[in-house]
Amino acid sequence: MEPRYDRAALARVLGSLAHPGLLAAAGPGREPFTAHYLAVPLTPEPGHHLTLSQRLYLERFMRPCPPELVTSATHRLTWVDEDGITNTGHFHADGPGPIVPIAARSAFLELWRALRTDAEFLGRVRALDEPARAVLAGTTTDQEPLEIVRVGVEAAARALTQHALLAHRTPYRDPADFARALRDSGIFGAVATRWFWELQASTHRRGMIPVAFDGTGERLRYTPDSVATLHAMKNATLAEARxxxxxxxxxxxxxxxxxxxxxHDELDLVSRQYALLGPAERPVCPATSWQRVDGSPLRLHGLVAERFVEAFAAAVRRIDAVPAPPADAEDGPDGLVTVPDMNCKHCVRTITAVLTSMDIAVHDIDLERKTVHAEFRSPRNRERAFEALRDSGYNPALLAPDRAPLA
Structure with a gap:
């Protein structure tokens, strides 16, 4: 059956998969874990509060967002998670610290394991009929339900780590309390509905967030300027796509x-979802739509956010984040390197396009382990490729000596 673009039908398909037990198999996590991280201060441009990469991205892709609305991280950190995968993230020295990105990653891993072993969910996926699969193929970027939910969990982790850059301006000092405040205030839903596609991933990779919290009231909420700016940026992106x-x-x-x-090849920041909307349609995340499942109202996005916050709070309790001295790194086997902030198939397309445009053969990209197997011609060629990837918002790195080769 031919792919069919239909956002309302997609919302119904996702609702049919979001049974109340989704991700409930996630337990309290593994044994206590010590995460050894390396933190490097971010260096703003002289006379500016943003780094060069942040400012260039702001000026090129975030109009009409004013610089004063953007908060930058103070540090970028690198660590190896419980699955032996190298990760990178950001934190603000005045906030909860590096525990937030580290525990958020651990929570993602816990939910991803639960999702892959959820027999009821996988059974519902297998039972989807051809019309439902045509809607998935025609309306989503990731197409497969397992991948859609995985990306949703990872987006929740990004939302938490980004907003933690603002935590020092709120009453919440405990990381788990801050995560619950985001959930209870509807911030996870605000990211899904108000931010335009690609803005979250790109600003997250650069350690910046283009919103501010209103300091009045008990609930966390965006300032009116933040809401207006997000609306304007989304409108500009929508107009460009159309x-x-x-x-x-x-x-x-x-x-x-x-x-x-x-x-996908020439206008990397324009999503197919925006480009295919009708003249009077507004982009809305289908996973945020309420659906009736077994007679009860349910939202896939809300369920994912709830499960993620629970898993994050458990991870905070059992993880000890400890600074580590810099470790030597070396080339992986046959050009194997890591790109820790590679999160979705869109990232895979972008990284592949950057490398192939430099006549670098890409043999394999492992999204789950965040590794790229490419044919670099020399160390200089590899470094030039790293610079090009950094310009695209990614942070490639050489593998640590104890990392296993690509299976």
């Missing part, structure tokens, strides 16, 4: 699928 799609269909004579393929 303009490019219109030009491709009319002046260039491309079909829809041809135009979508071209967007």
């Amino acid at each position: 303009a490019v799609m219109h030009r491709a269909r009319t002046a260039e004579g491309l079909g829809t699928e041809q135009a979508i393929a071209r967007y």
Whole structure:
């Protein structure tokens, strides 16, 4: 059956998969874990509170967001998680500290394990009929329900670690209390509905957040300026997507699928979801729509956020984050390197495009283990590739000596 673009139908499909027991198999986590991390201060530009990468991204892709609305992390950290995977993240020295990105990653791993072994969820996925699969293929980037929920959990982790950059401006000092406050205040839902596609992942990779909290009241909420700016940025991105799609269909004579393929290659920040919306349609995350499941109202996004906060609070209790001295790193086997902030298939496409544009052969990308197996011609060629990836918002690194080769 041909792919079918239908956001309302997609919301119903996701609702049918979000049974009340989804992710409930996640336990209290593994044994106590000591995370040894390396923290490096971020260096702002002279006379500016943002780094060069942050400022360039702001000016190129976040208009009309004013610089004063953006908060930067003070440090970038690197650590190896419980699955032996190298990760990178950011934190603010005045906030809860490095425990937030480290515990958020651990919570993600716990829920990802639960999801992959959830027999009821996997059974519902296998039982999807052809019309439902056509909707998934035509309306989503990730297409597979397992991948959609995985990306949703990882987006919740990003939302928490980004907003933790503002935690020192709230009453919450305990990381778990701050996470619960975000959940109870609806901030996870605000990210899914108010932020435009790609903004969260790109700003997260750069250690910045383009909102501020209103200091009045008990609940956490965005300032009116934050809401207005997010709305304006989303409108600008939506207008760009529609303009490019219109030009491709009319002046260039491309079909829809041809135009979508071209967007992924040439306009990396324009999503197919925005480009395919009708003239009067507003982009809404289908996972935030209420659906009736077995007679009860349920939202997939709310369920994921709830389970994530529970897993994060458990991870905070059992993880000890300890500074570590710098460790030597070396080339992985046959050009194997790690890109710790590679989160989704969109990242895979971007990284592949950057490397192949430099005539670097990409043999394999392992999204789960965040590794890239590429054919670098020399150490200098590899470093130039790293610089190009950093310009795209990623933080590639050489593998630590004890990392296992790609299976």
